[in-house]
Amino acid sequence: MTDYLRERFEDVDLTPGQGKISATIAVGLGLLSLLGGFCFLFPNLLTTPEFRAFYSADVLRMVLFAGIAIAFCAGFISVWRHQDPRYGLAGMIMACMAALLGSGRIDVPPVDGRSLYAGLDYFILTLLVLALVFIPMERIYPKDPEQRVLRRGWITDMKYFLFSHVGLQLISFFTVIPIQVFLHDKVDIGFQQAIASQPLWLQFIEILIVVDLGSYWIHRAFHEVPWLWKFHAVHHSTQQMDWLASSRLHLVEIVTNRFVGYLPIFVLGFSPSAVYAYLVFISFHAIFIHANVRFRFPLLRWVIATPEFHHWHHSSEDEAVDKNYAAFLPLYDKLFGTLHMPDKLAARYGTRASTQVPEGVVQQFTFPFRRSS
Numbered sequence: 001m002t003d004y005l006r007e008r009f010e011d012v013d014l015t016p017g018q019g020k021i022s023a024t025i026a027v028g029l030g031l032l033s034l035l036g037g038f039c040f041l042f043p044n045l046l047t048t049p050e051f052r053a054f055y056s057a058d059v060l061r062m063v064l065f066a067g068i069a070i071a072f073c074a075g076f077i078s079v080w081r082h083q084d085p086r087y088g089l090a091g092m093i094m095a096c097m098a099a100l101l102g103s104g105r106i107d108v109p110p111v112d113g114r115s116l117y118a119g120l121d122y123f124i125l126t127l128l129v130l131a132l133v134f135i136p137m138e139r140i141y142p143k144d145p146e147q148r149v150l151r152r153g154w155i156t157d158m159k160y161f162l163f164s165h166v167g168l169q170l171i172s173f174f175t176v177i178p179i180q181v182f183l184h185d186k187v188d189i190g191f192q193q194a195i196a197s198q199p200l201w202l203q204f205i206e207i208l209i210v211v212d213l214g215s216y217w218i219h220r221a222f223h224e225v226p227w228l229w230k231f232h233a234v235h236h237s238t239q240q241m242d243w244l245a246s247s248r249l250h251l252v253e254i255v256t257n258r259f260v261g262y263l264p265i266f267v268l269g270f271s272p273s274a275v276y277a278y279l280v281f282i283s284f285h286a287i288f289i290h291a292n293v294r295f296r297f298p299l300l301r302w303v304i305a306t307p308e309f310h311h312w313h314h315s316s317e318d319e320a321v322d323k324n325y326a327a328f329l330p331l332y333d334k335l336f337g338t339l340h341m342p343d344k345l346a347a348r349y350g351t352r353a354s355t356q357v358p359e360g361v362v363q364q365f366t367f368p369f370r371r372s373s
Contacts, residue, residue: 002360005155012150019082024150026075026091028131032124033067034094037101039121040064046120048168064102067128071095116169123165134243134291143294143311143345144240151240159361161247164254175258179266192269203274204281207265208328211278214260216332219325222253229355230368237357237364239350241311246290250365285328290314294345301341304328308345315346 014021039046040061047055072095078088135149164171195203222232234250249257265275289310297306305328313324323340326332333339351357357367 002155006359009150010155011148011152014149017081019078019080019088022074023078023082023087023091026071026078026088027094028091029067029071030075030091030094030098032128033064033071033098034101035120036060036064036067036124037098039124041101044117046118048119048122049117051121061102064098068095068098068102071098118166119168120166122168123162126165127161130243130287134287138242138292141293141295143292143307147240147242147292151242153238153240153359154242154244156359156361156364157238157244157248160249161244163361164247164249171254171258174255175262179259179262183266187267187269189269195269196271196274200271200274200277203270204277206268207270207274207278208282210264210268211261212326212328213332214264215257215327216325216336218256218260219327220336220338222256223322223325227368233351233355233357234364234367236314236349236351236355238314240292241290241314241349242292243287243290245314246287250368252368282328302330305330309341311346311349312340312342314349316348316350316352317346320346321352 012020012024014024043052071091075088075090075092075095078091079085080088082088139149195206198206219232222228231250231252235248235253238245238248265278270278285305289305289307291307293307295306296308300306301309305324305326309324309330312320315321319342320340323338324330324333325338330339330341357364
């Protein structure tokens, strides 16, 4: 199935006038609408408990049916313009199925926090918002104008994106819960209350400084310790950078990074508002610095990580290998001698010949555990 999808939906030319753009919109929105319909039908199982209190069933249903309408119309246009009408029809069929499912209710009674759930709503809403922001941005201000929206490898990255959003509970089980158990009765409540009483903006800056210092050294270890590099090589295996490339992360690396990030946050006791603000900001920032955009930010690039800064980290050019480890503050790379910011932009990505990472999520998951031949 994966080979079939790669053959037909990767490296696709979306030149206007061929009906391919409308087909892509129809299939993409039709599928998201169908998944959204299932969220309405099975909210206890498929939606994120922390988000339900903020949902308005009427607003979400309006958004759902707007997506259904757009998917159906795009499918109709594709059938009319495209030489192969199958994809447009598929989008129209999924839109109709979503309309049938969308009659469910998302308002549900309180759910026990220990219940199992899949954050499918988180995946749908995040993907929709990010696609609406970054796809136009990468088309208007591309670093590589020849790179296609449906580039080579995007299906693999989409699977990683799906797992990292739907698998919230699994990731939390390996990160937040162990930290809470470990720190039980080991923290100074008075100290934490003093930290949490600071102005929100100051806490936000402190979180950035503290977490990024730990992230720098963990990131550096994943590059410079050979057996750890095998896990991180999965992230570097993408050869074309865009907003989806940030999602390609091995589970071991995800858990390690989350643990390192959450540990100082829980130890110091920052307020929930500051933590949420940090998580939203850093999540968007991580996607932005992978995007296929040509922004240079002449002064800002020395203060915070920019796409130019992080693209050099992903470059397979000899001068850029093992450089720019900081997730947000290039100051740490300057202090520890790993900063690389020439006057040109990175031109080549991926791992070097000595590390050949296979295609596909399953193959990439098992890659670090294989013996070297």
